[in-house]
Amino acid sequence: MKFIRQPVEETTVNLTPLIDVVFLLLIFFMVSTSFTKEREITIDLPEATGEAPMVDPLQIEILVSANGEYAVNGKRLVNRELTTLRKALIEVSDGDTDLPLVIRADKDTAYQSVISAMDVAGKLGFTRQSLPIQSTSGQ
Known part of the structure; x- marks a missing residue:
């Protein structure tokens, strides 16, 4: 007796629904996320002990006051504009x-x-920038 063989179908996994779900989740998270731009960063700076570094007589000193005014x-x-600081x-x-x-x-x-101030100096090409700190006394 001769039996007719059925052709064997290859089983495959259809990834289209999975991709649809991933894109829907991606869109959901992108829409539901809120982005905020920080204007000021508030941190407590550490104090250090040690010897004061040697002062170069040809150094440039930028002073920043408590209200954000600059002195070079x-x-x-004359103002707090970064273009003025750059000039x-x-x-x-x-x-130099x-x-x-x-x-x-x-x-x-x-x-x-x-x-x-650091950003303006960096964009001008100043690579030797330093931020001195006040040393603690009595240690």
Whole structure:
């Protein structure tokens, strides 16, 4: 007796519904997530003990006051704009970005002002930036 064999079908897994569910979850999380932009960063800075670093007479010093005003090498800038700070750094450095740059800030300064000053200096090419700290006494 001759039996007719049924052709064997290959079993496959259909991934289309899985991909649909993954995309729906992705869209759900993207829509339900809220993004906020931080304006100021508030942190408690550590204090350090040790010897004071040697001061380079040709260094550029940026002072940041508690209300966010800038002064470059003791000369107060006319406003708080970063373009003014940029022009002052270019003028003081005469294009020499290898000079050490010291950023001193008041303890009550918003850290965003310090970050902005570092960002302006970094974009100009100053790589030798430092943030001095006040050492604790009696230790």
